[in-house]
Amino acid sequence: MVQIVGNSTERNPRPNSILKSGGRLVANVLDLLYPPQCGGCHKWGVGLWCASCDRAVIRFSGSQAERELITEKQSAITAVSAALFGATLREGIHAFKYNATPGMATPFAVMMAPALGGVLAQFEANDQPLLVPVPLHSGRQRERGYNQSEVLARSISINNPGLRLCTALVRTRSTRQQARLTPDERRQNVNGAFSAGAREFSNQSVILIDDVLTSGATLCECADALITAGARRIVAFTLARADM
Numbered sequence: 077m078v079q080i081v082g083n084s085t086e087r088n089p090r091p092n093s094i095l096k097s098g099g100r101l102v103a104n105v106l107d108l109l110y111p112p113q114c115g116g117c118h119k120w121g122v123g124l125w126c127a128s129c130d131r132a133v134i135r136f137s138g139s140q141a142e143r144e145l146i147t148e149k150q151s152a153i154t155a156v157s158a159a160l161f162g163a164t165l166r167e168g169i170h171a172f173k174y175n176a177t178p179g180m181a182t183p184f185a186v187m188m189a190p191a192l193g194g195v196l197a198q199f200e201a202n203d204q205p206l207l208v209p210v211p212l213h214s215g216r217q218r219e220r221g222y223n224q225s226e227v228l229a230r231s232i233s234i235n236n237p238g239l240r241l242c243t244a245l246v247r248t249r250s251t252r253q254q255a256r257l258t259p260d261e262r263r264q265n266v267n268g269a270f271s272a273g274a275r276e277f278s279n280q281s282v283i284l285i286d287d288v289l290t291s292g293a294t295l296c297e298c299a300d301a302l303i304t305a306g307a308r309r310i311v312a313f314t315l316a317r318a319d320m
């Protein structure tokens with residue numbers, strides 16, 4: 077059955093390409109009707125993330141990009157972040173999460189690319205770490221339509237085919253939004269909220285992907301779930317970090 081479907085697609089690639097060009101046509105017409113608005117400065121017709129907003133973002137370089145996080149179970153995790161969570165990037169990430177613009181993952185993955193070398197340097201040379209997005213609870217993901225960390229991880233994976241996307245880390249219960257909580261409340265809020273299977277993560281290396289590093293409570297809780305599942309090395313990689 078699978079083979080027949082595969083063969084027929086190979087023999088007749090045409091419907092597929094018509095569908096693809098149809099998709100582009102629809103996208104172009106939509107662009108004319110609703111020109112993309114920049115998530116940072118809210119100007120119309122300049123794309124989802126404009127050059128001027130991109131220039132306003134402060135990038136971290138070298139060891140400035142790194143932080144050490146200590147998890148509840150006392151594991152030390154290196155977190156690498158690409159840029160400062162300043163006003164423009166804050167606005168952009170807010171739009172990325174709440175304005176139904178998963179396409180912003182493309183420019184944001186480009187912003188993360190220069191910091192990827194610092195992430196990979198934390199692993200053995202022959203290691204092939206999995207890209208694991210911090211999950212949303214299924215209810216929130218349905219509401220939003222996508223998980224911003226997952227689309228970021230997918231974009232990074234497309235640009236780096238050696239790094240495979242893995243979505244087997246799950247959020248087992250709904251949590252309150254961390255932004256309004258104190259550091260202690262943040263830790264309690266996410267305590268035990270994640271689960272990872274040994275089948276996927278036993279002896280695996282992991283790059284844990286999230287949009288913003290603030291207190292690190294969520295990343296630490298994810299790391300502990302991955303370590304419990306047998307992951308052997310974990311490095312967190314975020315687009316933004318709240319402190320210099």
Ligand SMILES: [Zn+2]
Binds near residue numbers: 114115118127128
């Ligand atoms: Zn802009």
